[in-house]
Amino acid sequence: xxxxxxxxxxxxxxCVLPLVCNAYWLDVCVMIGLYALLAxxxxxxxxxxxxxxxxxxxxxxxxxxxxxxxxxxxxxxIFCTMPLAGAAAALFALLVARPIIHLRGDYLLIVxxxxxxxxxxxxxxxxxxxxxxxxxxxxxxxxxxxxxxxxKSAHFYYLVWGMVGASLLLFYGLWRxxxxxxxxxxKEDDIAAEGCGVNVTRYKLLxxxxxxxxxxxxxxxxxxxxxxxxxxxxxxxxxxIIFAVVILSGGSQLGVLVSAFLFxxxxxxxxxxxxxxxxIFGLAMMIMMIWxxxxxxxxxxxxYAGPSDGLPPAAPRAGNQATEAGRSA
Amino acid sequence: xxxxxxxxxxxxxxxxxxxxxxxxxxxxxxxxxxIGPNGAGKTTVFNCITGNYTPERGRIFFDGEPITGLKxxxxxxxxxxRTFQSIRLFGRLSVLENTLAGRHCRMKAGLxxxxxxxxxxxxxxxxxxxxxxxxxxxxGLADRCNEAAGGLSYGNQRLLEIARALASDPRLLILDEPAxxxxxxxxxxxxxxxxxxxxxxxxxxxxxxxxxLVMQICEKLVVLEHGALIAEGAPEAMRRHPAVIEAYLGxxxxxx
Amino acid sequence: MEQFxxxxxxxxxxxxxxxxxxxxxxxxxxxxxxINFAHGDLFTIGAYLGLTLLASCNLSGMLxxxxxxxxxxxxxxxxxxxxxxxLERAAYRPLRNAGRxxxxxxxxxxxxxxxxxxxxxxxxxxxxxxxxxxxxxxVHVFGMAVPGVRLLVIAASVLLMLGLSAxxxxxxxxxxxxxxxxxxxxxxxxxxxxxxxxxxxFLIGPGLGGAAGLMVGIxxxxxxxxMGWSYGLKAFTAAILGGIGNIPGAMLxxxxxxxxxxxxxxxxxxxxxxxxxxxxxxxxxxxRPTGILGERTADKL
Numbered sequence: 001x002x003x004x005x006x007x008x009x010x011x012x013x014x015c016v017l018p019l020v021c022n023a024y025w026l027d028v029c030v031m032i033g034l035y036a037l038l039a040x041x042x043x044x045x046x047x048x049x050x051x052x053x054x055x056x057x058x059x060x061x062x063x064x065x066x067x068x069x070x071x072x073x074x075x076x077x078i079f080c081t082m083p084l085a086g087a088a089a090a091l092f093a094l095l096v097a098r099p100i101i102h103l104r105g106d107y108l109l110i111v112x113x114x115x116x117x118x119x120x121x122x123x124x125x126x127x128x129x130x131x132x133x134x135x136x137x138x139x140x141x142x143x144x145x146x147x148x149x150x151x152k153s154a155h156f157y158y159l160v161w162g163m164v165g166a167s168l169l170l171f172y173g174l175w176r177x178x179x180x181x182x183x184x185x186x187k188e189d190d191i192a193a194e195g196c197g198v199n200v201t202r203y204k205l206l207x208x209x210x211x212x213x214x215x216x217x218x219x220x221x222x223x224x225x226x227x228x229x230x231x232x233x234x235x236x237x238x239x240x241i242i243f244a245v246v247i248l249s250g251g252s253q254l255g256v257l258v259s260a261f262l263f264x265x266x267x268x269x270x271x272x273x274x275x276x277x278x279x280i281f282g283l284a285m286m287i288m289m290i291w292x293x294x295x296x297x298x299x300x301x302x303x304y305a306g307p308s309d310g311l312p313p314a315a316p317r318a319g320n321q322a323t324e325a326g327r328s329a
Numbered sequence: 330x331x332x333x334x335x336x337x338x339x340x341x342x343x344x345x346x347x348x349x350x351x352x353x354x355x356x357x358x359x360x361x362x363x364i365g366p367n368g369a370g371k372t373t374v375f376n377c378i379t380g381n382y383t384p385e386r387g388r389i390f391f392d393g394e395p396i397t398g399l400k401x402x403x404x405x406x407x408x409x410x411r412t413f414q415s416i417r418l419f420g421r422l423s424v425l426e427n428t429l430a431g432r433h434c435r436m437k438a439g440l441x442x443x444x445x446x447x448x449x450x451x452x453x454x455x456x457x458x459x460x461x462x463x464x465x466x467x468x469g470l471a472d473r474c475n476e477a478a479g480g481l482s483y484g485n486q487r488l489l490e491i492a493r494a495l496a497s498d499p500r501l502l503i504l505d506e507p508a509x510x511x512x513x514x515x516x517x518x519x520x521x522x523x524x525x526x527x528x529x530x531x532x533x534x535x536x537x538x539x540x541x542l543v544m545q546i547c548e549k550l551v552v553l554e555h556g557a558l559i560a561e562g563a564p565e566a567m568r569r570h571p572a573v574i575e576a577y578l579g580x581x582x583x584x585x
Numbered sequence: 586m587e588q589f590x591x592x593x594x595x596x597x598x599x600x601x602x603x604x605x606x607x608x609x610x611x612x613x614x615x616x617x618x619x620i621n622f623a624h625g626d627l628f629t630i631g632a633y634l635g636l637t638l639l640a641s642c643n644l645s646g647m648l649x650x651x652x653x654x655x656x657x658x659x660x661x662x663x664x665x666x667x668x669x670x671x672l673e674r675a676a677y678r679p680l681r682n683a684g685r686x687x688x689x690x691x692x693x694x695x696x697x698x699x700x701x702x703x704x705x706x707x708x709x710x711x712x713x714x715x716x717x718x719x720x721x722x723x724v725h726v727f728g729m730a731v732p733g734v735r736l737l738v739i740a741a742s743v744l745l746m747l748g749l750s751a752x753x754x755x756x757x758x759x760x761x762x763x764x765x766x767x768x769x770x771x772x773x774x775x776x777x778x779x780x781x782x783x784x785x786x787f788l789i790g791p792g793l794g795g796a797a798g799l800m801v802g803i804x805x806x807x808x809x810x811x812m813g814w815s816y817g818l819k820a821f822t823a824a825i826l827g828g829i830g831n832i833p834g835a836m837l838x839x840x841x842x843x844x845x846x847x848x849x850x851x852x853x854x855x856x857x858x859x860x861x862x863x864x865x866x867x868x869x870x871x872x873r874p875t876g877i878l879g880e881r882t883a884d885k886l
Binding site: 285 | 614676685695699857863864866
């Protein structure tokens with residue numbers, strides 16, 4: 001919790017930002033929040049469990065399309081579609097991940113890329129006659145929260161960053177529990193994890209399902225913000241960006257936030273370079289990784305209440321200390 | 330009463346028969362040594378018991394229940410914990426967290442409880458930490474609980490693996506070369522720890538090349554050569570067994 | 586039946602190109618365990634360099650056409666190799682000891698960089714290769730009229746693959762590459778200069794990839810700056826399909842992927858061909874988790 005002051009400062013800054021930002025930058029911040037949401041959920045899969053997953057855009061797409069279809073075809077209010085969008089993405093993740101979850105590293109990487117491509121192509125080809133082909137779906141309505149209509153950028157800003165805040169807390173809880181430890185063990189050495197009693201397949205799948213649920217909910221917000229969605233918004237490049245945000249972050253949640261600001265904010269800052277901005281962006285990606293190969297902010301150690309209380313001071317271990325401990329037990 | 334029984338186990342890799350029609354039993358409360366020259370298939374036998382490998386033929390019973398072909402985490406839940414020959418700790422996690430990983434299968438908090446840190450989850454977590462600290466004290470690593478496991482010395486890493494295994498409340502503990510890489514003093518401490526483990530009512534099955542240690546603590550030896558059983562019985566009898574002597578001829582580093 | 590064979594040959598031609606690009610992925614992976622996501626863009630650069638050399642330097646005016654094309658082939662391969670070499674020095678060597686995924690992100694950055702560099706230099710439009718480059722004879726095989734260019738592409742890719750195989754299998758340098766792929770640490774202890782081997786691999790892979798880019802330009806007649814993404818992804822898929830790190834696997838995977846795609850496009854639906862290719866990949870990996878020729882190493886315990 002050494003980073004608590006940093007979080008508070010960041011939180012305060014984010015709260016007052018809409019007062020000083022114009023609509024354009026506020027929209028950028030909404031996108032940053034959205035990517036932070038996606039990256040936080042991918043961080044559970046990629047950062048904590050170490051599963052090479054480069055297909056998060058697929059789950060994002062499923063969520064966005066479920067919301068769009070339910071809203072435009074069945075006139076469901078946006079927020080009612082959110083749990084369903086999350087659940088659909090989670091179910092999709094479960095179905096596709098189950099047969100491939102045992103694949104190792106790079107094999108899983110290409111398969112998850114393949115899933116993004118398959119989803120995108122399916123959407124373009126108007127699968128089930130519901131997705132509107134390459135034009136996508138338009139006319140998605142604005143969400144309403146207790147009668148309050150969320151329309152303006154500032155509204156979406158608080159909605160998205162509120163969700164980011166809630167996610168931070170929940171994922172922090174997860175990280176500090178047996179669940180988070182199990183994922184870390186799998187990342188370090190999955191055979192040892194299985195060998196000391198962790199159901200590796202189950203935890204990997206749970207990480208996938210949880211991450212996909214979040215990505216699906218992020219999809220709902222995206223659909224509501226854009227009011228129009230199309231397959232090209234969920235291509236491989238989106239997955240790459242989310243992936244890169246997580247790797248650059250180093251794996252901590254604060255790192256993810258900073259990294260999201262860099263990745264989504266930088267191209268906007270570079271707008272004045274017009275055509276060259278993506279060139280500089282690519283260069284920046286290389287430089288940032290070379291500058292900090294371990295990522296911006298690797299997660300700190302977990303703290304446990306009182307494990308070192310009531311212990312002898314850390315003296316050099318005497319030869320027969322173990323023996324005494326053995327006898328007293 | 331037999332806690333563990335192997336019946337006619339055969340394990341084949343490609344064309345190589347690693348374990349051939351092997352049967353032996355481990356009596357509850359005993360310390361049994363599985364010995365044999367390098368490449369005799371000892372670790373393969375362990376991996377069959379712990380579910381890392383599925384034997385082609387034969388059955389394994391734990392406390393009367395068949396466990397052949399179960400996944401390793403299920404075997405741990407049933408009460409068999411192991412250490413690895415090539416130490417497999419979670420190097421970047423702390424010493425305490427490594428032990429907590431062993432405790433994982435005795436904890437129940439689900440996904441939502443973990444996210445929300447419900448009172449039940451907090452209680453369970455606290456109890457687990459306390460229990461794991463006890464295991465660390467047992468092996469003498471309590472004062473290093475916050476260090477990264479990867480930074481421990483070789484001998485201490487082996488002890489941490491034992492603590493991690495003990496944290497899962499095993500009834501049978503399987504140790505794969507626990508004294509490997511230890512100096513004499515550490516080995517002497519280890520002997521005491523293994524005896525203390527047995528005093529806690531935990532049965533121990535171990536592979537070890539340090540014959541002094543084996544002769545000191547094992548009540549029974551099972552001798553393998555080329556994946557097959559060549560003899561089993563009390564250590565003293567094994568020392569004089571002609572087939573065993575034959576198998577060990579030329580293995581200079583394993584003097585009796 | 587004729588349609589089947591035509592699709593098959595078409596698939597082999599595309600597959601040969603995939604295979605050449607896949608070799609770059611698989612060789613780099615072999616020695617560095619790195620997925621060089623920028624490799625597809627080196628392929629694009631090859632296609633553009635070929636165009637520039639052919640069109641602006643007027644080589645085809647000075648030399649007989651086949652000789653000119655051959656000369657351009659060699660020059661493109663050398664230039665792409667040089668860029669690959671520099672890429673490794675600048676973007677990957679500093680990350681040699683970092684986490685594997687850090688290097689992957691650096692590679693993704695390099696890919697974005699190259700793609701946009703090509704766009705800035707040449708513009709965002711589609712470029713058309715000069716028509717006269719495309720050999721327009723047809724060959725009659727079993728009563729089928731087969732475009733000669735198709736056969737030439739197949740022949741060229743097979744020739745390059747055979748040459749590479751001979752190099753890897755028969756020469757001392759090839760043995761060094763194989764040794765580094767198996768165990769860089771042991772190779773270094775045996776006196777192999779690992780850095781030099783890695784540099785060499787970053788010369789060979791991009792060289793082949795650049796040549797493949799030129800072949801695509803001649804075969805299809807048009808190129809654009811984003812083609813590296815799709816071809817790169819396909820070639821990476823091919824490398825995985827065959828078993829990443831495995832050189833014959835990349836060749837087999839490339840040819841197989843090309844044929845699967847061509848048949849899917851011909852018999853199922855052209856709009857779904859990419860999806861079908863990925864679906865086949867996933868199905869094969871479910872059955873064989875380390876690819877068709879990948880070693881099925883049991884986890885050491």
